[in-house]
Amino acid sequence: MHTLLPFLLAMVAAIVLLNMWAAKLKIAYPILLVIGGLLISFIPGLPVVKINPDLIFFLFLPPLLFNAAWAISFKEMKKWWRIIGSFAFLVVFFTALSVALVTNYYIPGFTIALGFLLGGIVSPPDAVSTGAITKFVKIPNSTSAVLEGESLLNDASSLIIFRFALVAVGTGQFVWQDATLSFLWMVIGGVAIGLLLGWIFVQAHKRLPTDAPSDIALTLIEPYFMYWIAEQVGSSGVMAVVSGGLYMSARSLIFLNSTSRIRGYSVWESFVFILNGIVFLIIGLELPEIVDGLRSKGIPLSTAIGYGLLVTGVLIAARIISSFAAMIATFIFRPGVMPRASSRTRQMLMPLLLGWTGMRGVVSLAAALAIPVTLYKGGPPFPHRDLILFITFVVILLTLVVQGLTLPIFITRFRIFDGIFKEEEEGSAKQKMKQGLKQHVYQFLKNKHDNELIGHAGMEKIMKNWEEKTKAADDSWMDEKMKAIFFEVLESQRQYLTELNKDPSIDEEIIRQQLYQIDLEEERLKII
Structure with a gap:
């Protein structure tokens, strides 16, 4: 041994x-x-x-x-x-x-x-x-x-x-x-x-x-x-x-x-x-x-x-x-x-x-x-x-x-696969997914937390800066109430992506990459 x-x-x-x-x-x-x-x-x-x-x-x-x-x-x-x-x-x-x-x-x-x-x-x-x-x-x-x-x-x-x-x-x-x-x-x-x-x-x-x-x-x-x-x-x-x-x-x-x-x-x-x-x-x-x-x-x-x-x-x-x-x-x-x-x-x-x-x-x-x-x-x-x-x-x-x-x-x-796929096609599919995801998040917040949107700095920050939320240097606006809502948003995104994955035109690898990003975002929120 x-x-x-x-x-x-x-x-x-x-x-x-x-x-x-x-x-x-x-x-x-x-x-x-x-x-x-x-x-x-x-x-x-x-x-x-x-x-x-x-x-x-x-x-x-x-x-x-x-x-x-x-x-x-x-x-x-x-x-x-x-x-x-x-x-x-x-x-x-x-x-x-x-x-x-x-x-x-x-x-x-x-x-x-x-x-x-x-x-x-x-x-x-x-x-x-x-x-x-x-x-x-x-x-x-x-x-x-x-x-x-x-x-x-x-x-x-x-x-x-x-x-x-x-x-x-x-x-x-x-x-x-x-x-x-x-x-x-x-x-x-x-x-x-x-x-x-x-x-x-x-x-x-x-x-x-x-x-x-x-x-x-x-x-x-x-x-x-x-x-x-x-x-x-x-x-x-x-x-x-x-x-x-x-x-x-x-x-x-x-x-x-x-x-x-x-x-x-x-x-x-x-x-x-x-x-x-x-x-x-x-x-x-x-x-x-x-x-x-x-x-x-x-x-x-x-x-x-x-x-x-x-x-x-x-x-x-x-x-x-x-x-x-x-x-x-x-x-x-x-x-x-x-x-x-x-x-x-x-x-x-x-x-x-x-x-x-x-x-x-x-x-x-x-x-x-x-x-x-x-x-x-x-x-x-x-x-x-x-x-x-x-x-x-x-x-x-x-x-x-x-x-x-x-x-x-x-x-x-x-060059067997030339003309079968193009970089812009993949980019278009990814852009379609992200655009649909943003629209889904907006509607989710409007439908479920409409009353809390008014006058709350955190909710306004989410709605205005959704694309840049991971780059925000100041997380003081993220209180426990906001964190709970944010977790709901992330879970809603997962459900949306799961349904979107049923679309045969969407590459599942793109879906998986986005789900991984959502998991990373949830982990970041847990340590705030």
Whole structure:
């Protein structure tokens, strides 16, 4: 423990330094973390990083998925649910099937079950990697929503494939009828458990006398409860966390106060950043041990690299094919929701772009590390475990480095999104929201506090200087009565923005930014 603790602290320090370096170079930090972990692993004397396969999912996945569910725009998800659903389920299965067939044909001793196992591991793109890479270029909300929504749901579908393939490898048989029923229970049961627990947690936050620290502490353990309980009854813990997270996110204004939301945002941002950093570093740190395992099995390193390149090519090809198939299907059956583009050439490049966003990361590594060392306790070694781990590492490294470094260049060079959105459009939407908000506040004060408007310096100050209220140097006019009214005004603004968010023409991100500003304003008033 005394040797491991300094190593863990050094890992966190390395994550922070590499992230700062990545920001300076303007590249996604997962790329540097993977390469940094690989280079660090060659330092002599470092302790071997080993994680219990039974704990890898439980330690990392619940909080990462829970945070992603809170961050995504549910309104955009509903708008693009067809393409999100097809990519999250149909494309994942098509990708896993493609990997299974190719590896079964080219890799000696690789059965279809092992191929599906590997396909389930490497099929889901990583949301963290994609988000970190695309932050350096501006992409439309529709594309961002598809990528984020897909990443939430495809983790569940790929891990379901992984679980069934694991059973098939261990037992040597696969019963389609039982698998279908199990699949339905995993999806439906997971969603139901997530929604039920989400409702229970919302009620607990509302009814218990919690403060900001206890609210944040509860949110940190809630995804683990959702995941663990769902797994105990044989359903999907991933679906439970995702559905529960989406349910609670939509009601965060109801059961969390402004202090809990502001502080919780900072805590979760740091917590998720460290978790992601540790996982990406582990990807690099694990490689030397995986290579030693390959050598012990008599598999040449060059051969294993060739298999990794093959699987990576299959993944990229399958995703690009699926993207063009989705575009053709949309053009035939739903032409009204075709993505906009300034030219036909750029419209044809959009599926290629979507196919090129399939960077792999956290979930793939977690699934690969979760493969048991033996088929059963005290049994023979799990077949081709080291090779599967190595192929997974090659896939993650290549997709992160090759696709990750070229994706921003691809978007900028071909100017794919030119003409789809303009800065003035976003500014117009924001201006429309602010103008409506000011009008709403004025009417709210007139209707509810009309008698108090006359002769009260504080109310006159609000009405005349609403735009500059946060810049006021003298807060002596803000007595307790005025403060109570001001809190009513802020709550009324939240209700107005919640209703405004139902307008499909308003970007939800703008709404969220304004709600955050309102929370900050409420916190400022509390300390006056």
